[in-house]
Amino acid sequence: MIYSLYIISKAGGLMYQKDFNEGLAHLTANEYLVFAGTFHGVHAITSKISPVRNSTSSGLEVLEADSFKLYCFQTLTGTKFLIIADPTHANIDLVLRRTYDVYSDYVMKNPFYTPEMPIRSELFDVNIVKLIKQVGG
């Protein structure tokens, strides 16, 4: 079961947030923004503290806890896609890739969208919901 999706811009601002299932605490809009900024900072730190010498680290990819698993996919352009799901859900990597597909189709190809701004597109919402339902969220 997929709990929620976050999309964070390359500057650390929250572009998109959606809850799909109950199970996570409800936050205010401001708290979502703080969460995104904090995660952006933590991700930047983790990409620099890899203990393996001379390696280029990818930064935080999976964060596992008792009651949830957080997956992060950072694109080559610096946009981060986060999915928080229950620990038993498999193939979240694939879901993140397909979310990226939907993003590049309905956000990047939408002439009414300004890059790095919050995403306000009905078609994007509809297709994300359809995707998450399809992968059993």
Place this chain on the structure above:
Amino acid sequence: MSVLPAAISPFFTALAAGDDATSTASTALTTGGSSKPILVNESCLEFLMMEMVDLMYRTTADSENDKESVFYKLEVLGYQVGQSLVERFTRDRPRFGDTLDVVKFICKDLWTIIFKKQIDNLKTNHRGVYVLQDNNFRWFLRMSTEGGGAEATKKAVPYLWFPCGLIRGALANLGVVSVVIAETTVLPQCTFQIKIAKS
């Protein structure tokens, strides 16, 4: 301004299946003897089309109140591209019987080349007015605003001006003088109205 149509035509020609056009702007459209068609990434064309409308708004002084200028620029751009396109794609066809045949060619062949589908509905009053309806206009498939509905429809109208010019240019080069108007009620549907000048 005249560089842009020359740059756009090769994109359209390369999208047509089995075409051996090069994708560079400066060279001629056919390379005789090459066996494999060189294809252009469709996303490139989509992004170019999106940016084209923005460009016209940016380069028009006082574009808020001067929609006519933006319309004129996009329409004339489409006109030139349309002329070149029909020059290219009617090469191996038999001659057209009458104006209706020309319009049918635009609905079927030209629309398939540019938008990979045909016009869904063609209506005429047999007195020089044709209405072309596309129920799933390719350039509208990704357009969406937060509220959807009327706001998105209003913002999408400038993206129809280039296709208007395309149709008018195509008709003109085939010998039919016309005026083309476009409108849309609900995305992704749109309608083009062609009024043929009386000869």
